[in-house]
Amino acid sequence: xxxxxxxxxxxxxxxxxxxxxxxxxxxxxxxxxxxxxxxxxxxxxxxxxxxxxxxxxxxxxxxxxxxxxxxxxxxxxxxxxxxxxxxxxxxxxxxxxxxxxxxxxxxxxxxxxxxxxxxxxxxxxxxxxxxxxxxxxxxxxxxxxxxxxxxxxxxxxxxxxxxxxxxxxxxxxxxxxxxxxxxxxxxxxxxxxxxxxxxxx
Amino acid sequence: xxxxxxxxxxxxxxxxxxxxxxxxxxxxxxxxxxxxxxxxxxxxxxxxxxxxxxxxxxxxxxxxxxxxxxxxxxxxxxxxxxxxxxxxxxxxxxxxxxxxxxxxxxxxxxxxxxxxxxxxxxxxxxxxxxxxxxxxxxxxxxxxxxxxxxxxxxxxxxxxxxxxxxxxxxxxxxxxxxxxxxxxxxxxxxxxxxxxxxxxxxxxxxxxxxxxxxxxxxxxxxxxxxxxxxxxxxxxxxxxxxxxxxxxxxxxxxxxxxxxxxxxxxxxxxxxxxxxxxxxxxxxxxxxxxxxxxxxxxxxxxxxxxxxxxxxxxxxxxxxxxxxxxxxxxxxxxxxxxxxxxxxxxxxxxxxxxxxxxxxxxxxxxxxxxxxxxxxxxxxxxxxxxxxxxx
Numbered sequence: 290x291x292x293x294x295x296x297x298x299x300x301x302x303x304x305x306x307x308x309x310x311x312x313x314x315x316x317x318x319x320x321x322x323x324x325x326x327x328x329x330x331x332x333x334x335x336x337x338x339x340x341x342x343x344x345x346x347x348x349x350x351x352x353x354x355x356x357x358x359x360x361x362x363x364x365x366x367x368x369x370x371x372x373x374x375x376x377x378x379x380x381x382x383x384x385x386x387x388x389x390x391x392x393x394x395x396x397x398x399x400x401x402x403x404x405x406x407x408x409x410x411x412x413x414x415x416x417x418x419x420x421x422x423x424x425x426x427x428x429x430x431x432x433x434x435x436x437x438x439x440x441x442x443x444x445x446x447x448x449x450x451x452x453x454x455x456x457x458x459x460x461x462x463x464x465x466x467x468x469x470x471x472x473x474x475x476x477x478x479x480x481x482x483x484x485x486x487x488x489x490x
Numbered sequence: 491x492x493x494x495x496x497x498x499x500x501x502x503x504x505x506x507x508x509x510x511x512x513x514x515x516x517x518x519x520x521x522x523x524x525x526x527x528x529x530x531x532x533x534x535x536x537x538x539x540x541x542x543x544x545x546x547x548x549x550x551x552x553x554x555x556x557x558x559x560x561x562x563x564x565x566x567x568x569x570x571x572x573x574x575x576x577x578x579x580x581x582x583x584x585x586x587x588x589x590x591x592x593x594x595x596x597x598x599x600x601x602x603x604x605x606x607x608x609x610x611x612x613x614x615x616x617x618x619x620x621x622x623x624x625x626x627x628x629x630x631x632x633x634x635x636x637x638x639x640x641x642x643x644x645x646x647x648x649x650x651x652x653x654x655x656x657x658x659x660x661x662x663x664x665x666x667x668x669x670x671x672x673x674x675x676x677x678x679x680x681x682x683x684x685x686x687x688x689x690x691x692x693x694x695x696x697x698x699x700x701x702x703x704x705x706x707x708x709x710x711x712x713x714x715x716x717x718x719x720x721x722x723x724x725x726x727x728x729x730x731x732x733x734x735x736x737x738x739x740x741x742x743x744x745x746x747x748x749x750x751x752x753x754x755x756x757x758x759x760x761x762x763x764x765x766x767x768x769x770x771x772x773x774x775x776x777x778x779x780x781x782x783x784x785x786x787x788x789x790x791x792x793x794x795x796x797x798x799x800x801x802x803x804x805x806x807x808x809x810x811x812x813x814x815x816x817x818x819x820x821x822x823x824x825x826x827x828x829x830x831x832x833x834x835x836x837x838x839x840x841x842x843x844x845x846x847x848x849x850x851x852x853x854x855x856x857x858x859x860x861x862x863x864x865x866x867x868x869x870x871x872x873x874x875x876x877x878x879x880x881x
Binding site: 294318320321324343344346347348351354355356358359362363366427429 | 503507575578609610614616617618619623627628630639650653670
């Protein structure tokens with residue numbers, strides 16, 4: 290195996306991804322954990338770029354780093370007393386280790402050709418191709434067309450849209466104070482200021 | 491550039507690598523040097539707006555004031571507050587500058603003068619923009635100070651929510667040009683998009699103003715409430731980094747406005763002679779930047795509830811409606827995917843302009859009604875409250 294620029298970059302991003310993940314689960318500081326998570330996700334975006342999938346790389350950064358990780362950090366910052374985790378909070382680690390191990394073995398065996406080599410048939414998903422075709426230059430247009438083409442992925446695309454819409458409506462309903470019944474609507478700035486300022490005026 | 495390097499006997503990969511590396515160094519350094527001049531310009535213009543002279547002591551017209559400031563700021567003591575999270579604290583200012591300079595990588599400065607012409611340029615802009623939010627969060631949290639934390643909270647609420655109308659506005663030029671690459675968007679503008687979609691340009695400018703956190707949206711560092719917001723605990727060059735990052739971000743927004751809506755480097759003769767394109771781009775950006783300064787110097791700071799209400803109840807619905815209407819009208823006009831010259835673009839531009847003017851008129855009427863209702867409501871309340879005082 291000869292070392293090309295591509296393989297060096299692959300190793301760099303792999304180290305960022307895996308190292309970030311490892312540091313994230315081992316650090317005791319929740320805020321640092323969230324930052325390491327971002328690092329790891331950033332490494333994944335780099336891998337997408339290496340696979341000539343710039344659109345996925347961009348979406349990876351926007352959705353995971355720009356939205357999800359920021360929300361996680363926001364939640365951590367709002368609860369300063371749990372920022373420094375001193376010890377284990379529950380005893381689920383045994384189950385977690387077993388599940389993670391099963392998931393890891395399944396994923397690796399499906400993706401890589403190991404299963405074929407040890408003699409298990411029809412298990413490998415054939416994701417790895419020895420001599421792949423060149424990625425089409427305009428893969429984004431291709432993807433956009435296929436998403437709205439009825440012969441391709443129109444139905445999954447629309448189903449996902451409906452799901453997201455339902456989540457959006459659900460979020461609005463949940464925070465709507467009038468639908469909660471017992472809870473009183475929060476005091477707005479309006480009410481406070483008008484009673485204070487207008488009396489003096 | 492690559493060819494020259496290959497001629498002196500370097501391999502293709504190495505030549506490309508060195509050429510790209512030089513490009514990075516040139517663009518990054520140019521951005522930072524421009525900051526020195528830009529800050530002087532901004533202070534001078536701010537001075538005129540506020541009926542004073544601005545910097546005028548160091549050098550002719552105070553021109554080297556920025557250099558004096560830079561030296562002063564580098565010589566200052568670097569203080570890390572006790573209980574601060576050292577690593578995160580030191581990383582935040584660097585990230586704030588990096589996040590802005592990364593944007594410059596995809597900006598087309600002239601015909602063929604672009605760092606990398608990414609096919610997903612617009613997506614990249616949004617992705618890199620979200621890195622800036624992280625630097626605010628990191629600075630606010632790591633300083634171990636309640637004011638910085640409050641500043642960071644406000645900042646994130648503001649930056650995350652104003653990202654929505656900004657993205658919705660960014661999609662419109664993409665629809666019109668049929669390309670997500672910034673070079674493609676520039677080349678699609680046979681007539682500046684400013685004339686076709688003025689409402690979109692306005693939405694982009696307003697939401698970007700909030701993104702860069704300057705007055706009237708400077709809630710994240712409101713000095714009368716939060717000392718200096720998330721950067722309260724920073725001193726010396728680290729504060730300088732935030733200052734540079736903030737200025738550069740503001741100028742980058744002007745640059746993007748010029749690229750997306752004012753035709754970028756396009757102008758007479760710019761296609762044959764790339765440096766001329768750079769001159770055109772800079773002139774256009776400075777016009778856009780003047781508008782930003784103008785608003786900054788004249789509009790007072792908004793309250794946090796006003797800021798959020800303005801975004802979610804006005805700007806987001808408006809940008810959604812704008813996107814839908816423009817996309818619909820664009821589909822109605824025949825042959826929009828074959829626009830190749832000024833003449834081709836004239837009729838679609840005129841149609842979009844009319845639709846935009848109609849939208850602006852409707853929004854204006856709605857806003858007037860809203861203002862009238864609000865005034866009547868406050869007036870009614872005041873009458874009730876004031877009566878016992880009057881007795």
